[in-house]
Amino acid sequence: MKKTTSTYELLKKYDRPGPRYTSYPTAPEFRHDFTRADYIAALARAGQDVSLPLSLYVHIPFCERRCHFCGCTTVITNSRESVSRYLTTLDTELASISKHLGSRRSLMQLHWGGGTPTHLTIEEIERLFHQITDRFTILPDAEVAIEVDPRVTTAEHIEKLREIGFNRLSMGIQDFTPVVQAAIGRWQTLQQSEALYHTSRAYGFRCINMDLIYGLPKQTVADFAHTIDEVARMRPDRVALYSYAYLPAQRSNQRLINATWLPSLEDKFRLFATAVDKFVAAGYIQIGMDHFALPDDELAISLSQQRLHRNFMGYTTKPAADMIGIGMSAIGDLAACYAQNISKIGSYHTAIATDGLATYRGYRLSHDDLIRRRLITFFMCNFVMPFDLLKREFVIDYHQYFAREDSQLDQFVADGLLERRPEALAITPVGRIFIRNVAMVFDAYLNRADRPQQQTFSRTI
Numbered sequence: 070m071k072k073t074t075s076t077y078e079l080l081k082k083y084d085r086p087g088p089r090y091t092s093y094p095t096a097p098e099f100r101h102d103f104t105r106a107d108y109i110a111a112l113a114r115a116g117q118d119v120s121l122p123l124s125l126y127v128h129i130p131f132c133e134r135r136c137h138f139c140g141c142t143t144v145i146t147n148s149r150e151s152v153s154r155y156l157t158t159l160d161t162e163l164a165s166i167s168k169h170l171g172s173r174r175s176l177m178q179l180h181w182g183g184g185t186p187t188h189l190t191i192e193e194i195e196r197l198f199h200q201i202t203d204r205f206t207i208l209p210d211a212e213v214a215i216e217v218d219p220r221v222t223t224a225e226h227i228e229k230l231r232e233i234g235f236n237r238l239s240m241g242i243q244d245f246t247p248v249v250q251a252a253i254g255r256w257q258t259l260q261q262s263e264a265l266y267h268t269s270r271a272y273g274f275r276c277i278n279m280d281l282i283y284g285l286p287k288q289t290v291a292d293f294a295h296t297i298d299e300v301a302r303m304r305p306d307r308v309a310l311y312s313y314a315y316l317p318a319q320r321s322n323q324r325l326i327n328a329t330w331l332p333s334l335e336d337k338f339r340l341f342a343t344a345v346d347k348f349v350a351a352g353y354i355q356i357g358m359d360h361f362a363l364p365d366d367e368l369a370i371s372l373s374q375q376r377l378h379r380n381f382m383g384y385t386t387k388p389a390a391d392m393i394g395i396g397m398s399a400i401g402d403l404a405a406c407y408a409q410n411i412s413k414i415g416s417y418h419t420a421i422a423t424d425g426l427a428t429y430r431g432y433r434l435s436h437d438d439l440i441r442r443r444l445i446t447f448f449m450c451n452f453v454m455p456f457d458l459l460k461r462e463f464v465i466d467y468h469q470y471f472a473r474e475d476s477q478l479d480q481f482v483a484d485g486l487l488e489r490r491p492e493a494l495a496i497t498p499v500g501r502i503f504i505r506n507v508a509m510v511f512d513a514y515l516n517r518a519d520r521p522q523q524q525t526f527s528r529t530i
């Protein structure tokens with residue numbers, strides 16, 4: 070992607086707060102009148118599809134220290150007692166969920182995220198894994214994934230993870246540049262990351278992802294290009310390239326980052342464009358708006374067959390099964406409902422001890438929500454929206470149902486970001502970075518007068 074004046078004008082025109090659409094409706098729409106009883110009813114409905122596998126997300130919030138840039142729900146501690154108590158509470162939650170699900174117990178996807186899941190010791194990892202397999206059966210071809218922090222993950226961790234059944238790793242990298250690491254309060258050398266990568270390969274991990282972030286404080290194109298070269302040289306199967314979400318009003322730790330250190334809008338775009346150019350030149354396929362995969366990786370194959378899916382855990386090749394979330398702040402997506410747990414650890418422990426579940430808020434999707442979710446998700450995965458998909462799955466005519474929204478797409482067509490084809494809408498290559506803006510046209514909730522958009526979402530670029 071080459072920088073041109075018109076590209077900069079497009080950036081200025083379309084850069085605004087907007088959702089990332091890991092869910093639709095988005096989390097700010099979740100309601101507090103979605104109760105524990107609603108969640109139990111959703112679990113019972115999900116439990117009726119006995120033959121369908123599930124996805125399970127486990128939130129492990131612990132970290133040794135808080136990075137300045139972090140936007141995750143974390144608990145900073147080195148107390149093994151706190152970890153042990155949390156594992157006990159997770160076990161109670163698992164027991165409660167299993168009871169309401171009945172005999173639907175097979176897993177196609179298991180994902181441990183955080184926080185830092187490898188903050189757990191080997192014994193704690195084994196304990197939690199067995200708590201899960203005591204109640205659920207992991208299918209032979211399931212994705213069993215964990216997020217690992219190269220600063221705390223040992224060879225013994227990797228050996229144990231592989232031994233008990235994990236087959237995918239996601240490594241947090243962000244940026245190797247020392248001045249950027251100082252600005253974000255996270256010090257992690259290339260050697261640490263590379264050593265963990267090679268250890269993981271040696272123990273048989275065939276699917277390794279690396280996370281990078283563009284738009285971080287003090288990031289320059291030249292330095293970030295060096296980070297990308299190092300990552301491409303290591304050859305992970307997948308790379309996630311996230312836009313930095315600077316939300317100091319909501320994340321107090323981010324106030325340690327001086328806003329003047331952040332790259333300008335134009336520089337942020339250059340960082341993104343440099344990464345895209347370099348990964349594509351290195352043989353990676355761009356997946357969705359911000360991921361890359363080697364051509365023989367399942368994600369790239371699924372993209373070519375328009376079989377890519379997206380959920381709270383990111384892009385996936387597995388069909389959109391019902392997803393259960395356990396742990397503080399975890400979100401489940403099941404039986405046309407979202408259900409989110411309490412985000413404070415003390416309240417989470419209390420709720421689980423009292424009620425077995427810790428539902429804090431949620432959402433029951435209407436038929437219209439389901440149609441819009443399918444459209445937005447498919448578009449964001451595949452950059453194309455075939456009209457017959459909606460006809461097949463919802464028996465609706467796109468042009469009738471979305472006549473008002475479609476008229477708002479003219480500006481994207483005029484700017485060369487979108488093509489109207491007889492059979493589909495299609496994002497152009499230059500339009501990819503603006504896919505969130507196009508998706509926002511189909512979001513029925515965004516233009517409500519009472520929505521505080523400036524504080525709710527990160528910027529689209």
Ligand code: SF4
Pocket residue numbers: 131132134135136138139140141143183184185218241255
């Ligand atoms: S960025 Fe990762 S390691 Fe740092 S505080 Fe957040 S979750 Fe923990």
